[in-house]
Amino acid sequence: MILYDPSFTLRLIDYGIMIPVSPSRPDRIIEFLNSGITAGTRGATLPYPGPVFDFTAARLRLGAAGPLINRDDLERVHSKAFTASLYDGSSLAEALLETYELMDDQGRPRRYEPEKAVKPLIDLFNTILAHVEGTYLACRLALLEGPGFCYYLEGGTHHARYDRGSGFCLLNDVASAAVKVLGETPHPAPSGREKPVRLIWVVDLDAHKGDGTAELVRFARERGELAGPGGAESAGAGCILTLSIHMAKGWPLDGESLAAARPGRAPLVPSDIDIGIDSGEEAEYLPRLEEGIGRLEGLSAEYGGRPDLILVVDGSDPYEYDGLASSAPLKLTLDQCVRRDMFVYRYAAERGIPSAWVLAGGYGERAWEPPAHFLKGIR
Numbered sequence: 001m002i003l004y005d006p007s008f009t010l011r012l013i014d015y016g017i018m019i020p021v022s023p024s025r026p027d028r029i030i031e032f033l034n035s036g037i038t039a040g041t042r043g044a045t046l047p048y049p050g051p052v053f054d055f056t057a058a059r060l061r062l063g064a065a066g067p068l069i070n071r072d073d074l075e076r077v078h079s080k081a082f083t084a085s086l087y088d089g090s091s092l093a094e095a096l097l098e099t100y101e102l103m104d105d106q107g108r109p110r111r112y113e114p115e116k117a118v119k120p121l122i123d124l125f126n127t128i129l130a131h132v133e134g135t136y137l138a139c140r141l142a143l144l145e146g147p148g149f150c151y152y153l154e155g156g157t158h159h160a161r162y163d164r165g166s167g168f169c170l171l172n173d174v175a176s177a178a179v180k181v182l183g184e185t186p187h188p189a190p191s192g193r194e195k196p197v198r199l200i201w202v203v204d205l206d207a208h209k210g211d212g213t214a215e216l217v218r219f220a221r222e223r224g225e226l227a228g229p230g231g232a233e234s235a236g237a238g239c240i241l242t243l244s245i246h247m248a249k250g251w252p253l254d255g256e257s258l259a260a261a262r263p264g265r266a267p268l269v270p271s272d273i274d275i276g277i278d279s280g281e282e283a284e285y286l287p288r289l290e291e292g293i294g295r296l297e298g299l300s301a302e303y304g305g306r307p308d309l310i311l312v313v314d315g316s317d318p319y320e321y322d323g324l325a326s327s328a329p330l331k332l333t334l335d336q337c338v339r340r341d342m343f344v345y346r347y348a349a350e351r352g353i354p355s356a357w358v359l360a361g362g363y364g365e366r367a368w369e370p371p372a373h374f375l376k377g378i379r
């Protein structure tokens, strides 16, 4: 099934932000899947992968009447001080300017034309918050009927860190949703017995490393709120394992200067499995991803080698026609992108593992193509 709610489409241009994220990407994906369906129509059914849910329909399906993400959920992964600064508005605009890299070193606007904005910048927070809920809803929908599949046509803000936004990502929907889902018992096991979610794999396919998610998961382990790989489950804590396959170079854009400018900040932490692909190694991408999944199985031995849910950060910015300069070092063809997604999809489906997918990075006018062709190709 697909989750998409047009009322929460990210339209950066409305805020004067000139980053080439096409607000029509979800619509173009749905149009490609079925030209006869209006995007976001509640109850609409595509030939495959099934119904399109908006948030209201998704919440009803889960027996909820209102929003399912609140401030407490964010504070389980982000620092309380950072979260508070967003909610009380004291530095929300400042955090957004930093997150979207809208000011240069001299304090001049960069990719930012506030005079063209039709909405106040701080209104963006509500959409960002909704995307956190969307990713959580996608996880719950995937879990609802056993080995399900749900693709959320937004989400994937994997750079957001413990105490600040980063790389166009203010809040980390991936870590927030995964932590919230752990320990829940949202679906009956085949025997009819309730089965809590104990292990989630985050498989991050975006061109840029999932550094924020890696940090939030590590910090939660250090606080004793998550179990680590190979470690015994402690006090009922669930486990999230992170794999990121990404450009070997090019992210973060200014890693060293950033560290120098912010003494005391934690350095970037590794994912449980990081796979860097250099320019020219595109043919190695899929074999190395397959090998990485095998290593995740090894780290999951105490859980029987498999997770209860795979959360896929399905960035399409490795695509050769992506429009963002910083993703240029990796150039997968459309066929390579689709085979990448098909591999993960089939891996999960053949083992009866639910999978939830988020759209993540993808820039320019052709960013809709890889996820659309993948979704159309599912059989």
Ligand SMILES: [Zn+2]
Pocket: 206, 207, 208, 315, 317, 327, 361, 362
């Ligand atoms: Zn990216």
